[in-house]
């Protein structure tokens with residue numbers, strides 16, 4: 001048993017109260033862990049690593065909606081485009097161009113979120129507000145992809161006020177761009193999803209609270 005069913009049900013209920021979709025982040029967890037949640041009816045899963053997602057995609061049911069949430073190198077986009085339902089982590093215009101080109105080769109559309117940099121850390125990827133506005137103005141040149149919203153990660157801190165402030169920054173920009181086709185805000189993880197739901201989240205990405213702590217040394 002990998003899944004903490006009680007926690008999962010509780011988080012799912014909180015998301016439903018805000019009309020948000022819960023993405024179960026299954027990175028580093030085996031296919032069996034995903035199947036436990038799948039058998040409870042869950043279909044939205046998040047993965048960070050290209051090779052890991054490719055392998056899981058091949059093994060697992062095809063009605064799973066895969067959300068790619070990790071940093072994507074442009075030369076790996078061709079592996080993810082045919083598989084992903086939504087790519088949350090578009091952190092450069094060059095990556096968007098590549099996704100657009102790769103999408104033209106496969107018979108499907110990919111939804112993308114632009115990742116905004118909001119944290120006070122040097123380690124996280126993302127675009128700033130000005131860069132996002134530039135991309136939004138040029139949307140027409142990326143006609144194969146649907147840019148459906150924004151994604152962001154708050155600073156790694158216990159300071160709930162700071163986290164809320166960071167989420168407000170991305171939510172403000174999101175609200176100013178909001179439309180029928182630009183309506184997804186991907187914020188919130190195990191430690192801060194409640195703050196994210198209070199600040200407009202429509203996609204919550206929760207891993208360890210559902211599957212337990214990750215072990216990266218395997």
Ligand SMILES: *Cc1c(COP(=O)(O)O)cnc(C)c1O
Nearest residue numbers: 025069189190191205206207208
């Ligand atoms: C790993 C990861 C998550 C999930 O993190 P938890 O703290 O385990 O909930 C969410 N979003 C991104 C971008 C991640 O890399």
